[in-house]
Amino acid sequence: MQFTIQVPDKKASFxxxxxxxxxxxxxxxxxxxxxxxxxxxxxxxxAVKEVNLIKQGKLKGRSVxxxxxEL
Numbered sequence: 472m473q474f475t476i477q478v479p480d481k482k483a484s485f486x487x488x489x490x491x492x493x494x495x496x497x498x499x500x501x502x503x504x505x506x507x508x509x510x511x512x513x514x515x516x517x518a519v520k521e522v523n524l525i526k527q528g529k530l531k532g533r534s535v536x537x538x539x540x541e542l
Contacts, residue, residue: 473499477504
């Protein structure tokens with residue numbers, strides 16, 4: 472059985488340690504909920520990383536035509 476539990480940020484580390492100490496419980500993944508402003512910052516950081524990788528030739532970019540056709 473799986474549960475989704477929301478915990479205040481200031482209590483998150485305590486709660487995680489508590490759950491991890493239970494032998495019968497597993498913590499699969501921790502999702503951190505970001506504010507819209509923080510999410511925008513994270514998205515911009517990711518986009519800049521991808522642009523830099525494309526410039527270095529480590530990642531293949533898409534043409535504008537492909538992007539517009541997708542819309």
